[in-house]
Amino acid sequence: MMKPVFRIAAGGAMVLACGLVGSQAMADAGREAMITSSCFSCHSIDATGNMPNLVGYPRDLMISQMQMFSNGSRPSTIMDRIARGYSEADYVVMADYFATIEQ
Amino acid sequence: MTDLTRRSFLKAAGIGGMTLAAGWTAAARSSEKAHVVVVGGGSGGATAAKYVKRFAPEMQVTLIEPKATYHTCYGSNWVLGGHATMDDIEQTYGALKERHGVNVVQDTVTEVDPERRTVTTAGGATMNYDRLIMSPGIDFRYGAVPGITEADAERVPHAWKAGEQTVLLRRQLEAMPDGGVFVIVAPGNPFRCPPGPYERASMAAHYFKQAKPRSKILILDNKENFSKQGLFMAGWDEHYGDMIEWLPSSEGGQVEEIDVATLTAYSDGGFGEFKADVLNYIPPQQAGVIAQRSGLTGDGLWCPVDGKTFESTIHAGIYVIGDSCVAGAMPKSGHSANNQGKVAAVAVIRDLAGLEPETASTANTCYSLITPDHAISVAGVYAYQDGDIVSVEGAGGVSPAHAPAPIRRMEAIYTKGWYTGIVGDIWG
Numbered sequence: 146m147m148k149p150v151f152r153i154a155a156g157g158a159m160v161l162a163c164g165l166v167g168s169q170a171m172a173d174a175g176r177e178a179m180i181t182s183s184c185f186s187c188h189s190i191d192a193t194g195n196m197p198n199l200v201g202y203p204r205d206l207m208i209s210q211m212q213m214f215s216n217g218s219r220p221s222t223i224m225d226r227i228a229r230g231y232s233e234a235d236y237v238v239m240a241d242y243f244a245t246i247e248q
Numbered sequence: 249m250t251d252l253t254r255r256s257f258l259k260a261a262g263i264g265g266m267t268l269a270a271g272w273t274a275a276a277r278s279s280e281k282a283h284v285v286v287v288g289g290g291s292g293g294a295t296a297a298k299y300v301k302r303f304a305p306e307m308q309v310t311l312i313e314p315k316a317t318y319h320t321c322y323g324s325n326w327v328l329g330g331h332a333t334m335d336d337i338e339q340t341y342g343a344l345k346e347r348h349g350v351n352v353v354q355d356t357v358t359e360v361d362p363e364r365r366t367v368t369t370a371g372g373a374t375m376n377y378d379r380l381i382m383s384p385g386i387d388f389r390y391g392a393v394p395g396i397t398e399a400d401a402e403r404v405p406h407a408w409k410a411g412e413q414t415v416l417l418r419r420q421l422e423a424m425p426d427g428g429v430f431v432i433v434a435p436g437n438p439f440r441c442p443p444g445p446y447e448r449a450s451m452a453a454h455y456f457k458q459a460k461p462r463s464k465i466l467i468l469d470n471k472e473n474f475s476k477q478g479l480f481m482a483g484w485d486e487h488y489g490d491m492i493e494w495l496p497s498s499e500g501g502q503v504e505e506i507d508v509a510t511l512t513a514y515s516d517g518g519f520g521e522f523k524a525d526v527l528n529y530i531p532p533q534q535a536g537v538i539a540q541r542s543g544l545t546g547d548g549l550w551c552p553v554d555g556k557t558f559e560s561t562i563h564a565g566i567y568v569i570g571d572s573c574v575a576g577a578m579p580k581s582g583h584s585a586n587n588q589g590k591v592a593a594v595a596v597i598r599d600l601a602g603l604e605p606e607t608a609s610t611a612n613t614c615y616s617l618i619t620p621d622h623a624i625s626v627a628g629v630y631a632y633q634d635g636d637i638v639s640v641e642g643a644g645g646v647s648p649a650h651a652p653a654p655i656r657r658m659e660a661i662y663t664k665g666w667y668t669g670i671v672g673d674i675w676g
Contacts, residue, residue: 175594175606178303182590183611186583187669191676194669195661222647222659223627227611230629230643 180235181242190246199243207240282307282600285367285377287357287538289313289341291320291582292383292570294674295589297350300381304597311344312369314356318675319410321441322582323667328407328418329451330459331620337410339675360542362563379596382544382551383570383585384536385409386440389549392532395506403508404527407448408440420526421452426460428525433503433513434469435532438550440571440580442475443626445530446494447616450480453488454619466522467494468513469501470532475579476616476624476646483618483656503529535572542566550574555637557595557605558588567592576637578630584612586674607632612644615663623659 184199192198199207213219214228231239286297289311297311318339326332344350355369360380368374388406390398407417421430430452434445449465456463473496474480484492495501500520503513511524534540534549544551544560551568552561555576560566569592570585578584587610594606612628628644630637647659 175598175603176609178594179591179606179609182299183587183609185673186586186611187613187666189669189672189676191672193672193676194667195665196669222655222662223613223625226627226644227613227629228643230611230640 177238177242180231181239184239184243200246202240202243204240204244207243208236211236211239282378283376284309284379284381284596285375286311286381286383287360287367288383288385288536288570289315289318289352290383290385290570290585291670291674292385292585292589292592293381294318294339294341294344295586296381296383296567296569296592297589298344298348298674299590299593300596301348301350303593305349307597307600308351309349310351310353310375311341312353312355312357312367312375313341314354315411316341316354319414320582320667320671321408321410321444324407324410324414325444325448325451326617326620327414328421328448328455329617329620330418330455334415339671341675343676357538358541360538360566362542362566365565378565378600380566381589381592381596382539382542382566382568382572383589384538384572386533386571386580387535387537387540388531389534390531393503393506393529396508396529400508404506404511404529406530407528408444408530408533417526417528421455422459424460424463424525427462428460428464429523430456430463430465430526431511431513431522431524431528432465432467433506433527433529434467434471434474435530436470436497438580439530439533442579442581443480443614443616445469446474446476446480447618448528449492449494450483450488450616450618453484453491456491457488463491465492466524467492467501468503468515468522469494469496470503472496472498476626478649479624479646480616480618482649483622483624487619487622533571535568539568539572544568544572548574555635556607556632557599558592558608559595559599567596576630577628577639578610578612578637579614579628581612581614583614583670584610586670587611589674608637610637613666615659615666617660617663618656619660621660622653622656623663624656625659625662 188196188199211228214224284300286293297309300309320337323337341352345352355371357367358370359368365377366374405413405417407413432445449467452465500515502515505514511527513522535545535551539551546562551573553568553573558567558569560568569588571580591608610630615623615625617623624647626646629640631640
């Protein structure tokens, strides 16, 4: 199992409603969950397909690979078309997340 | 969560019951005890159920699906082509139950009451929900073309919901004599799996080329162009010569009547007459019947939703995902449904926790096989903008034209890898 798992429910509500600063953190968690879970459609978190496994992928390598797909310097069949749909900030969100999860 | 464990939870959180703000109590109670019901265990619904549990394990999630096992529509054309089996495209609900803690109920939802927030099933159960995610897929609009009804689907299969219909069409193709004509009647937009009819023609051609090479495939189309058209046509030319013929609506492809007894399709007021040996009529479509019955389609055929969260714009508290919803630029594909399931999961959890909605970010990837070693793809990345779901500019698009064979072969390898990956993401 991966860890840590996304937790955006009860914990978030607790922080917010107790009046603590936390809304920004939770908003980021939402965006992180949204973008990275989209990657798992092909790059299965259980590594079941034949797409590269992103779990534990080195952070800086992830960012540079996405940049290279996007600018065409790394040839690909489809990732060039997909990488161009995300911003540099999104690449960082993805990279930070994938680097921290474990199988 | 029981009262006892709830008290322990609060104690562990270091917060005394007396000091709780009323708002927090309400939020915590709603998210702890919330019951999310998901209707439909296809690509959208199964994903939503799994991801609600992944993101918020404390929630109670019930998935209601009529079938014990599910055959994916994607991959079903490979079965028709003879290089995959029904077992290869069969998915089950064991992992959702045992690994992810989803309560899977094998039943059919017959009624949704958006006011009382209940669903009723054919089995007689009535269930309360806090939030409802509906992924009922498509229903067919028999009646659009005179001469054919749903009762004729045994003789003229649609094979547009995978399962028995897939097996039936495969048997008909196997029984067809060499030199026969396989006619596919393709619907107008929008419909489930836009490249599907053309991949189907490709897979039938692959089979015919080996087993009955004098046969022909005719696509009668109710539109003027289709998904990945240039790539399909170039691939047909390269691999199948003139075996596949495509007629757009303006050139006699718009079928106006079907004679089931003689397997004949008519167009242009009878001027066009096409006799088939095997006839595959893919009817025009609309949102699944339960969506219509629940009023979620409004005055139209599909369910309008808020593109940010996939919450119905007609009934609050109900989220509609997959083929049955209107999702802006996103095509009606299994991959789209899978991504929308994740958006709905995030949206439901945040809503129950009293958080602002997160803006949807989704992607679609769709592979089509022209031969088992020649695949093409289309991809899209989507964002929410000005109230609509739009394609991110500069991203997405189809495989390059004139790519060398190794690239097509690589995409064919990724086609199978995509399948394994996404069914793992949905049902694994």
